[in-house]
Amino acid sequence: MKKVEKFIEETSNGKIFSATFVKKNGTIRTIHCRRGVKKGLTGKGMAYDPGARGLLVVYDLSKKNYRMINLAKLIEAKVNGLIYKFI
Numbered sequence: 001m002k003k004v005e006k007f008i009e010e011t012s013n014g015k016i017f018s019a020t021f022v023k024k025n026g027t028i029r030t031i032h033c034r035r036g037v038k039k040g041l042t043g044k045g046m047a048y049d050p051g052a053r054g055l056l057v058v059y060d061l062s063k064k065n066y067r068m069i070n071l072a073k074l075i076e077a078k079v080n081g082l083i084y085k086f087i
Contacts, residue, residue, distance in 0.1 A: 003084055004071050008056065010079045011035050016061065017080075022073040031067060033058035040066075 011017050014036035023029050037059035050057050055068040074086045 003086060004074065007074075007077050007079065007084050007086075010082075011077075015079060017077055019058075019069055019077040020075045021069050022075065024070070028075070031058065031069070032061045033067065034061065035059070037066075 012035060014034055016032065016034045018030060018032045020028060020030045035056070035058055039059070050068060054071045056071055058067055058069055059065070060067045076086060077084045
């Protein structure tokens with residue numbers, strides 16, 4: 001899990017990155033996103049803790065909405081020109 005922790009640390013300051021992962025329905029998706037976006041938040045919060053479920057909340061730059069990445073299904077990510085391979 002050290003690679004995942006380093007990946008999370010690298011993206012925590014709002015840097016744009018891409019991630020390839022297996023979606024819940026089994027298809028593979030590549031997303032261009034960033035973390036730390038506050039756009040559209042109401043301040044209400046979520047009904048659960050995504051981190052406790054192994055999920056990473058990101059803002060999808062192409063769909064202009066929030067998405068969740070299942071860290072257990074993460075295949076690879078590219079941050080600052082570095083490619084992290086997970087599976």
